[in-house]
Amino acid sequence: MGELRLMKGNEVLAEAAIRCGCDGYFGYPITPQSEVMETLMERQPWNETGMVVLQAESEVAAINMVYGAAGSGKKVMTSSSSPGISLMSEGISYIAGAELPCLVVNVQRGGPGLGTIQPSQADYSQAVKGGGHGDYKMIVLAPSSVQEMNDFVDLAFELAFKYRNPSMILADGAIGQMMEKVELSDYKERWSDEEVIEKSGSWATTGKPSSRERNVVTSLELDSLKMEENNNRFQEKYRRMEAEEQRYEAIQCDDAEYIFVAFGTSARVCQKAVEIAREKGVKVGLLRPITLFPFPKTIIGELAKDVKGFLSVEMSAGQMVEDVKQAVFDAGIIRPVAFFGRMGGIIPTPGEVVEALEQKLLKEKR
Amino acid sequence: METKDIIKPENLVYGKSELLIDTIMHYCPGCTHGVVHKLIAEAIGEMGIQEKTIGIAPVGCSVFAYNYIDIDWQEAAHGRAPAVATGVVRLNPDKFVFTYQGDGDLASIGAAEIIHACNRGENMLVIFINNGIYGMTGGQMAPTTIENMVTSTTPCGRDSELNGYPLKMTDLVAQLPGTSYVTRQSAQTAAAVRKCKRALKKGIQNVLDKKGTSFVEVISTCNSGWKMTPVQANKWMEENMFPYYPLGDLKDSEKGEPVSKN
Numbered sequence: 001m002g003e004l005r006l007m008k009g010n011e012v013l014a015e016a017a018i019r020c021g022c023d024g025y026f027g028y029p030i031t032p033q034s035e036v037m038e039t040l041m042e043r044q045p046w047n048e049t050g051m052v053v054l055q056a057e058s059e060v061a062a063i064n065m066v067y068g069a070a071g072s073g074k075k076v077m078t079s080s081s082s083p084g085i086s087l088m089s090e091g092i093s094y095i096a097g098a099e100l101p102c103l104v105v106n107v108q109r110g111g112p113g114l115g116t117i118q119p120s121q122a123d124y125s126q127a128v129k130g131g132g133h134g135d136y137k138m139i140v141l142a143p144s145s146v147q148e149m150n151d152f153v154d155l156a157f158e159l160a161f162k163y164r165n166p167s168m169i170l171a172d173g174a175i176g177q178m179m180e181k182v183e184l185s186d187y188k189e190r191w192s193d194e195e196v197i198e199k200s201g202s203w204a205t206t207g208k209p210s211s212r213e214r215n216v217v218t219s220l221e222l223d224s225l226k227m228e229e230n231n232n233r234f235q236e237k238y239r240r241m242e243a244e245e246q247r248y249e250a251i252q253c254d255d256a257e258y259i260f261v262a263f264g265t266s267a268r269v270c271q272k273a274v275e276i277a278r279e280k281g282v283k284v285g286l287l288r289p290i291t292l293f294p295f296p297k298t299i300i301g302e303l304a305k306d307v308k309g310f311l312s313v314e315m316s317a318g319q320m321v322e323d324v325k326q327a328v329f330d331a332g333i334i335r336p337v338a339f340f341g342r343m344g345g346i347i348p349t350p351g352e353v354v355e356a357l358e359q360k361l362l363k364e365k366r
Numbered sequence: 367m368e369t370k371d372i373i374k375p376e377n378l379v380y381g382k383s384e385l386l387i388d389t390i391m392h393y394c395p396g397c398t399h400g401v402v403h404k405l406i407a408e409a410i411g412e413m414g415i416q417e418k419t420i421g422i423a424p425v426g427c428s429v430f431a432y433n434y435i436d437i438d439w440q441e442a443a444h445g446r447a448p449a450v451a452t453g454v455v456r457l458n459p460d461k462f463v464f465t466y467q468g469d470g471d472l473a474s475i476g477a478a479e480i481i482h483a484c485n486r487g488e489n490m491l492v493i494f495i496n497n498g499i500y501g502m503t504g505g506q507m508a509p510t511t512i513e514n515m516v517t518s519t520t521p522c523g524r525d526s527e528l529n530g531y532p533l534k535m536t537d538l539v540a541q542l543p544g545t546s547y548v549t550r551q552s553a554q555t556a557a558a559v560r561k562c563k564r565a566l567k568k569g570i571q572n573v574l575d576k577k578g579t580s581f582v583e584v585i586s587t588c589n590s591g592w593k594m595t596p597v598q599a600n601k602w603m604e605e606n607m608f609p610y611y612p613l614g615d616l617k618d619s620e621k622g623e624p625v626s627k628n
């Protein structure tokens with residue numbers, strides 16, 4: 001059993017980064033995730049593991065510092081909240097285009113614009129469809145507890161290096177701010193320079209010895225046929241992720257007639273809503289996507305065979321619902337897929353969710 | 367002397383740097399980029415630091431610098447080279463990291479990144495090619511474009527009422543405690559080229575000695591963008607750019623306080 005603590009989600013992100021052997025963090029303050037960098041600065045990991053922590057002049061600079069450090073084969077991350085992630089989008093696109101591993105955390109707040117500092121899930125589409133310019137994808141993990149804030153840091157890095165691709169942890173202000181019991185991971189050593197060369201020496205800027213060709217980290221290719229080849233290679237990689245990395249949690253889905261689909265904070269609300277609905281005699285289950293990209297469409301397709309309908313519950317105007325619909329459609333099955341959500345930083349109540357189920361799915365059935 | 371004697375290795379007076387890759391450069395004839403590339407390759411080669419050097423190429427005409435100098439490179443987004451270099455050098459403090467940036471890249475879209483990297487005294491060399499114009503996108507105004515200069519977005523000449531004043535980034539960064547060596551050079555004559563190379567080597571040595579940011583501006587020509595012959599462009603640069611951007615060291619921490627030029 002690892003060390004047990006009572007901690008905030010944001011603090012846990014920092015702690016998990018240090019413990020998983022992260023080499024560097026670059027960030028810029030923004031509510032509701034400033035505790036990530038504050039915790040790191042207080043912990044001073046440079047004295048302990050040698051991890052570098054730097055407050056950048058902007059999110060634009062922070063993501064480009066991540067890009068540079070990732071280009072040298074190091075394990076690096078940044079964190080921000082919605083407006084800051086918008087600023088980082090150009091950099092994330094470059095990172096995806098140069099096929100570099102890194103971790104970007106988005107502790108979402110409500111938008112558009114400066115919006116609100118209250119929790120939201122309205123950056124779903126930005127996270128899973130690309131966000132920046134060009135055809136690219138990130139691996140997107142959606143924690144719904146403080147424990148998963150811990151567990152997903154290491155997982156995100158593992159997947160990032162496995163696919164040489166940026167990973168994102170898409171949390172929200174509620175998960176970032178709330179305190180829960182968490183079992184912290186054990187410490188892992190940071191990679192030595194020799195290990196970095198062993199793992200990434202074929203592409204990273206580790207300094208050119210006479211024994212190899214120079215390494216160039218770039219996303220640029222002006223020859224259209226070659227650029228299309230690159231694009232095809234990226235797409236093939238994203239399809240491999242879809243085949244191998246779909247992760248989800250299915251709660252009481254075995255006998256369910258209706259399925260809530262929800263991630264992060266919404267999934268916690270839906271867990272209670274499942275209980276209430278079942279007390280009322282409606283057999284409901286919860287399918288909680290853990291990877292938002294790749295979206296767990298296989299399980300949704302399978303569930304579609306046996307259930308009467310889906311309700312996508314989100315803290316947005318309805319973004320993931322499109323992917324649920326697509327998954328049902330791709331399975332060749334016709335089932336109603338409804339949506340319920342709140343916006344502006346409001347977290348839906350379990351009662352509201354059950355009511356939405358009754359109105360949008362149960363009523364229509366009659 | 368016969369030819370076979372002249373070409374003996376011991377009689378060699380000048381050779382192409384081994385770090386300069388044998389390929390056709392895409393630069394226009396007369397462009398300063400190629401000359402400065404050659405100097406960088408020579409300096410890195412002569413100082414024996416190829417294995418520890420990482421170059422950051424910008425967006426601009428020199429985006430393909432990585433095709434010409436045989437070291438590890440990373441290509442940055444427009445203006446972000448100093449942030450990219452910061453990421454590399456903070457995690458690899460024993461490497462020699464340099465950025466190579468145009469004036470649109472450094473003084474316009476990347477003004478924040480260069481100021482803050484210099485202000486933090488990031489241990490790196492910045493090579494700043496000031497040709498007073500956006501070369502790559504076809505000759506638009508840069509922040510450094512001098513007053514009354516005609517560009518494709520200032521067809522009647524740069525008007526300070528409308529466009530503000532030509533920005534002296536080098537003077538700005540010389541004020542920052544994080545910089546150790548700040549100099550303005552050119553590369554249009556053999557003498558200027560030799561001086562420029564000395565400045566680059568000094569900047570590199572400062573970084574190897576961990577003295578913070580060194581900053582070498584090279585006043586340059588873009589004869590295609592300026593719509594001049596290379597010879598005309600050199601003359602125009604000397605007559606019009608040098609008075610506004612006077613050459614020489616603006617700061618040398620070994621010699622004490624910044625030198626005020628105006």
Ligand SMILES: Cc1ncc(C[n+]2csc(CCOP(=O)(O)OP(=O)(O)O)c2C)c(N)n1
Binds near residue numbers: 472
């Ligand atoms: C974000 C972004 N904006 C605009 C451009 C288009 N662009 C490419 S190069 C360039 C100007 C480069 O000028 P400068 O830095 O002076 O370098 P030069 O080409 O003169 O060497 C611009 C605006 C871009 N690539 N990215």
